[in-house]
Amino acid sequence: MKLRRPILGLLLVALMVAAAVPAVVFAQKSDIKLTFTYWGSTYEKAVIEAAIKSFTEKTGIEVEPMIIPTDYETKLLTMIAANDAPDVGYLGPPTAYKWFRDGHLVDIKELFESDPSVKEEDFIDGAIFRYGDSIVGVMNNLESFAIFYSKAAFEEAGIDNVPTKPEDAWTWDEFVEIAKRLTIDRSGRNALDPNFDPKSIRQYGVYMNLWSGPFEALLLRNGTQYFPGMSDETGIGTPAFNEVFQKIADLMHVHHVMPTPTAAQSMPAPAVSLQSRRYAMVIDGQWVCNDFAPIEELEYGIAQLPKMTSTTAVYSGALGVIFSSSKHPEAAWQLLQHITSVEESTELFRDGLWMPNKKAYYVDEDKIALWASESRARVPGYRDVLVDPIVYDSEVTGEVYVKNFGDINNILFPALDQVWAGKKTVDQVITEIMPQLEPLLEGSIR
Amino acid sequence: MxxxxxxxxxxxxxxxxxxxxxxxxxxxxxxxxxxxxxxxxxxxxxxxxxxxxxxxxxxxxxxxxxxIPFGRYFLNTMKIVVFNLLGTVLSSSICAFSFARLRWRGREFFFALLMSGMMLPGAVTLIPTFLGWRAVVPPNSYLPLIVPAWFGGGAFNIFLLRQFMRGIPLSLDEAALVDGASYPRIYAQIILPLSKTPLIVVSLFQFLGVWNDFLGPLIYVNRERFFTLALGLQMFIGYxxxxxxxxxxxxxxxxxxxxxxxxxxxxxxxxxxxxxxxxx
Amino acid sequence: MRKEEAYGYLMAAPAILGFFIFTLGPLLASLWLSFTDYSVTNVYKFVGLANYKRLFSGADPFFYKSLGVTLYYVALSVPITIVSSFLMALLLKQKFKGRGLVRVIVTMPSIVPAVAVATIFLWLLNPDIGLFNEILRALHLPTSQFIYSETTVVPTLAMMNIWTMGSTMLIFLAGLENIPEQYYEAADVDGGGPIYKLFHITIPMMSPTIFFNLIMGLINGFQTFTQAYIMTEGGPNNASLFYSVYLYREAFTNQRMAVACALAWVLFVIVLLLTLVVFRTSGWVYYEGDRQ
Structure with a gap:
């Protein structure tokens, strides 16, 4: 038995009548008007709105930008429910996949083929979210992970030769050693000192926010993933998978070089913590460059993540998608190309927030100079650590191909709280939650 | 003393x-x-x-x-606050008067119905409510955030006022009736002045509720220039x-x-x- | 029809109409949707009791957990809130200099936008450098992990209500202001002390207000959302996964609106039954305006 919104059918008829009236009245005034939904800070808003303005000047297409400051998907769901979806907008990968299957998103494949100005091959391959033969969306921008460190802390500990190229990356043991040298207690002893007091740490060697993003980056470097190689064979529960989580737990409880989530709660944001020397290193996404750059007192550097069995980098990004209800998908496609181009939204790239989604901007010197030439947001080493690996050795985040990615994390991460609290080992916890996880481990989407 | x-x-x-x-x-x-x-x-x-x-x-x-443009957001918020508050004070006190001091068949039943409306979490009524509003008002209209206040002003407020009004001695009404006063006059001239304290409490709560609500404006307002302060604060947090x-x-x-x-x-x-x- | 009855309907009409226009539709819609696989974006179909079966069978690991967490929270927070706000109202009913200001001070934490309160309490409650543990250490009392341990997170959140119970306190205060002075004067004549007055005048006269705050405390306690959503995100290890947080996540993050509707109706029935029990046993509530 199939039903379509029985209670609300009448209301929808009324809505359509109401919607038809203005359409008739304004038909001759402007042919095309797009609604564009996005999230972001007030800073991003200014850049995006400027890009939209230049788009309208160039094409004559009017755009109504709609910034959604919080609860993005809740707002979009209500719009879809009212048959009032925007023409085009940002969307997280798991939701995009679901809405595409439900028929609310356009297959971008045809738009690609009918647009002579771009080809699929122009893009970083994983930036294109494919499902079967269709394309669900294209990442507006890329993001990847690295170590950011306080130069002052490194100088004080006498650490130089910080690795930026993948082949020079620290092994995990070297990394732990470095972190120990950088962890200082209140009497000034570091964590290698036998008299080091882990109860009164003034400066932690390293900090990492405990969510799936940076863990994916480390998992990949240990040769695994939620579903390695986009296969249907899960990595969860395998020794390589558990090892990564245990290594992070050991940073807290064995080596005492990383704050537990509890201790980290009392710390300022990474930018301030690096500057005030609460942390010496931070493992985080490259968007933090945007936070770091304006803090003049902060001299920071960038380093490769440690390597375990591999140095492959992970990248992710929010998708640009076009809604099926749009009457002007071609115009919507043009808008997306326009606002995500390095030339139009230069500040978003240059000031540290975004990385481009097209290959040329990682290999062509002139194009790299547009967004990654040296600055407060793009410090020396940035290119080695974050630009080159994307084209030479990288993989896309599991978000875009792992089925039930959100549900799996909803079970995995709360359970890991017991590990971060020092009460259980990763092996114990994962064994315990495996029965709950198993029905969700349905492989990859493609 | x-x-x-x-x-x-x-x-x-x-x-x-x-x-x-x-x-x-x-x-x-x-x-x-x-x-x-x-x-x-x-x-x-x-x-x-x-x-x-x-x-x-x-x-x-x-x-x-x-x-963020605090001034504009402040004015937007005040537009909602003023009209919402007016409606709430008027309609909740009238309805509470009826539920507290007038005898009519079905009174307890209808009161229970009103109460039950508070017991369902808002997350599941959000979309059906939105669909209803979307059918009758254009986007960016503040009406969905104001009109319900004029229809009883919320079960919480009615319940609160009813509790207070039930505590006022009935002899007051009876004396007024003997003097030939109508029920609306009893409401306006006896019960309302006596309920000043709880009405101020209701107004303060309602003000706070509207002032700090960000999910309502988020759902009904599309254009940034119609944002409220609470939404502005959310935008601020985002940055x-x-x-x-x-x-x-x-x-x-x-x-x-x-x-x-x-x-x-x-x-x-x-x-x-x-x-x-x-x-x- | 009697005049009184006619006016009764007329004057209650806005609320009753309001219920039928704004509440009943969404209420029934959510009930209907709980028997489907509605996700807002899909063409949905009727699935009977499948959502409810999934919840009660324990196939969803969060259902019983969040129900237990929420019941525990309600059992703690309702008495804490009522007792503390009642005592506070009694205190602020006294005459002293600066009374008006103190009344506002006590309500202030409940006026502050929830995000700001939550952030400040995160700092104050930090086990390592938070002010609360500093004070406990200074007094040579045992410190606590507060919201960072599975065993103390719910009691801590319930205790936080002492700061944010301003609205409940104001309602009590308004009730106290409504107690006619001559009752106390009469007690003075009879030689009744403060304790006598509290139990024989204040509490009986306040019973409608206590009743109101009890009912609202129950209804709101089951739907508590903001603090846990912002401060603990349900953790650690789901120890503060409140029902409403879980429900919101199902509805909008995981986009299983039908499951959320089923969850809502389970909660609805629980709260309704509890409220009915309280109403049925409300013989202790005394209304001066009631007809004998």
């Missing part, structure tokens, strides 16, 4: 000690907020904690005030997740109007209600 007034001497001292302790306890979070709003991010977390910012960074406030001092400055600014209102509103409590004078 006031019944609960403690006797002089020891009682008085104990009272003042209690009052001071309570004030300190409740001022602490507020103080911490204001103090943090005048610091640099690094200072906020110094150990041992710094109590007084030195020197105070007033620039946090200028920064907070210029990041300054890292910069606590600016969040605290913005929160302090948003706090000023309600605090002024509460300072004005509390005066009416002390005047109380001269029930005793009316009672024979």
């Amino acid at each position: 006031k019944a609960y007034r403690l006797r002089r001497g020891a009682g008085r001292t104990a009272l003042y000690i209690a009052v001071i302790a309570v004030s300190l306890m409740y001022l602490l979070p507020l103080f911490w907020m204001v103090r943090s709003s005048l610091m640099s991010a690094g200072e906020i977390f110094l150990i041992p904690p710094v109590w007084i910012p030195n020197p105070p960074r007033w620039s946090n406030y200028t920064k907070a005030l210029t990041t 300054y997740t890292a910069q606590w001092e600016l969040l605290m400055a913005a929160a302090t600014i948003v706090l000023v109007p309600p605090v002024i209102l509460f300072l004005l509103g509390q005066k009416f409590f002390t005047r109380g209600i001269a029930i005793s004078g009316l009672k024979g």
Whole structure:
């Protein structure tokens, strides 16, 4: 038995009548008007709105930008429910996949083929979210992970030769050693000192926010993933998978070089913590460059993540998608190309927030100079650590191909709280939650 | 002589000690907020904690005030607040009067129905409610945030006022009826003046509810120039997740109007209600 | 029809109409949707009791957990809130200099936008450098992990209500202001002390207000959302996964609106039954305006 919104059918008829009236009245005034939904800070808003303005000047297409400051998907769901979806907008990968299957998103494949100005091959391959033969969306921008460190802390500990190229990356043991040298207690002893007091740490060697993003980056470097190689064979529960989580737990409880989530709660944001020397290193996404750059007192550097069995980098990004209800998908496609181009939204790239989604901007010197030439947001080493690996050795985040990615994390991460609290080992916890996880481990989407 | 007034001497001292302790306890979070709003991010977390910012960074406030258009958002919020509040006070008091003091068949049943409306979490009624509104008003209209206030003003408020009105001696109504007063007159001239205190309480709550609500405006407002302060604050958080001092400055600014209102509103409590004078 | 009855319907009409226009539709819609696989974006179909079966069978690991967490929270927070706000109202009813200001001070934490309160309490409650543990250490009392341990997170959140119970306190205060002075004067004549007055005048006269706050405390306690959503995100290890947080996540993050509707109706029935029990046993509530 199939039903379509029985209670609300009448209301929808009324809505359509109401919607038809203005359409008739304004038909001759402007042919095309797009609604564009996005999230972001007030800073991003200014850049995006400027890009939209230049788009309208160039094409004559009017755009109504709609910034959604919080609860993005809740707002979009209500719009879809009212048959009032925007023409085009940002969307997280798991939701995009679901809405595409439900028929609310356009297959971008045809738009690609009918647009002579771009080809699929122009893009970083994983930036294109494919499902079967269709394309669900294209990442507006890329993001990847690295170590950011306080130069002052490194100088004080006498650490130089910080690795930026993948082949020079620290092994995990070297990394732990470095972190120990950088962890200082209140009497000034570091964590290698036998008299080091882990109860009164003034400066932690390293900090990492405990969510799936940076863990994916480390998992990949240990040769695994939620579903390695986009296969249907899960990595969860395998020794390589558990090892990564245990290594992070050991940073807290064995080596005492990383704050537990509890201790980290009392710390300022990474930018301030690096500057005030609460942390010496931070493992985080490259968007933090945007936070770091304006803090003049902060001299920071960038380093490769440690390597375990591999140095492959992970990248992710929010998708640009076009809604099926749009009457002007071609115009919507043009808008997306326009606002995500390095030339139009230069500040978003240059000031540290975004990385481009097209290959040329990682290999062509002139194009790299547009967004990654040296600055407060793009410090020396940035290119080695974050630009080159994307084209030479990288993989896309599991978000875009792992089925039930959100549900799996909803079970995995709360359970890991017991590990971060020092009460259980990763092996114990994962064994315990495996029965709950198993029905969700349905492989990859493609 | 006031019944609960403690006797002089020891009682008085104990009272003042209690009052001071309570004030300190409740001022602490507020103080911490204001103090943090005048610091640099690094200072906020110094150990041992710094109590007084030195020197105070007033620039946090200028920064907070210029990041989002506070003035416009304030006006937008006030538009909703004023019309919502008017409707709430009028309609909830009329309805509560009926539920508390008039006898009619089905009264208890309908009251139970109203109450039940509060027991379903809003997350699941959000979309059906939105669909209904979307069919009758254009996007960016504030009507969905105002009109329901004119239809009873919320079960919570009706229930609250009903409880108070039930406590007023019935002899007052009976005497008025004997004098030939109609029910609307009893409501307007006897019960309403006697319910001043709970009505002020209702108004303050309603004000706060509307003032701090961000999910409602988020759903019904599309254009940024129609945003409310609460939405603006959310936008602010989106940007300054890292910069606590600016969040605290913005929160302090948003706090000023309600605090002024509460300072004005509390005066009416002390005047109380001269029930005793009316009672024979 | 009697005049009184006619006016009764007329004057209650806005609320009753409002219920039928704004509440009943969404209420029934959510009930209907709980028997489907509605996700807002899909063409949905009727699935009978499948959502409810999934919840009660324990196939969803969060259902019983969040129900237990929420019941525990309600059992703690309702008495804490009512007792503390009642005592506070009694205190602030006294005459003293600066009374008006103190009344506003006590309500202030409940006026502050929830995000700011939550952030400040995160700092104050930090086990390592938070002010609360500093004070406990100074007093040579045992410190606590507060919201960072599975065993103390719910009690801590319930205790936080002492700061944010301003609205409940104001309602009590308004009720106290409504108690006619001459009752106390009469007690003075009879030689009744403060304790006598509290139990024989204040509490009986306040019973409608206590009743109101009890009912609202129950209804709101089951739907508590903001603090846990912002401060603990349901953690650690789901120890503060409140029902409403879980429901919101199902509805909008995981986009299983039908499951959320089923969850809502389970909660609805629980709260309705509890409220009915309280109403049925409300013989202790005394209304001066009631007809004998």
